[in-house]
Amino acid sequence: MKSVDTLDRVVDWLGPRDDFVIASHADPDGDSLGSSIALAMALEQVGKRSTVVIGQSMPRRYRWLPGASKVVSAERIPTDTRASILVECSEFARSGVRGLDTLESLNIDHHTKNGMYAEVNWIDPSAAATGMMIQELADALGAEVTSAMASLLYVTVLTDTGSFHHSNTDARAMAFASEMLGFGANASVIAEQVYGDYPAARIHLMGDALSSLKRVAAGRIAFMFLPFSAFERRGTRDTEAFVNHAQGIDGVKISLLFKEVDPGVFRISLRSDGSVDVAEVASHHGGGGHPRAAGCQIEGAFESVRDRLVDEIHSVLEDVDG
16 A cells, blocks of 8 residues: 655655646536646746646636636546646546546545555545645745635535534634635625525536435435436536535434436436545545545446445444444
8 A cells, every 4th residue: 555645745746747637527516627727827837847647628617717718627637748647636537637647656645545546646635625735835936915815725625524514623723714715705795606596507507416315224324316318308417516405304313315327327426424534435436535435436327326335334323323
């Protein structure tokens, strides 16, 4: 097992390299996108080139992000370069971008479940968001946190703490958010952009998810299912935070959202009240995340995939209960 590398090792690795592809996990969120774009801005300040790439189109709610127009949507690395930087990504396969594993690589993540797959692996589970690590790296490189970068980095901590609701909302996270406001981020404007102005299609899709809600294991496990046809019918794939509605039900300890992103291919979002480490569950299926919030991807028939995960979680709950 590789050991975790230090920030100094990251700076040393970046030093002789001048051109990078920056990628993150599939279905990018506020932390992965904000961190990736802010990192590209920091690298540009110190004379290095980079291209941020995601494996699908830019999520609508994040198209306003500073620098978002420069993000490339591609299923394969779009540039001829020797080095990749993966941000908040547990393994190459989770990026949804082919070819990254053929390059020299740096892995930056704050999740406890990480495959340590790169040449250099900087992992800090104490950070509430990967964006907090990017700010440390920018400082170490001698880059200035601009107003645009501050907005991006504020988004990372806002979204990965669930608007400062999750258990990772600690004094360090709050101090970081305050610091980004001092650098020019506007909290009310960002909150409105991220959490307001939803298209009707997203609300209809949420209705589809909620209408599929079922509870099992004496009400302790709740799950929802969105088939591929729902995404085609509604014209959107924005499901961010849908799973939290099931988690908010009284008595629910674990909630799951099964999303059929392609026929027979399911991305599963998992949430926990802390009684089960869902990052551990997700890691069994090639995914990762936090003990209370994680995700993975599984192929197969829905009933088989559902029963596989629900039975696994139920077994863990039974062990916890004694």
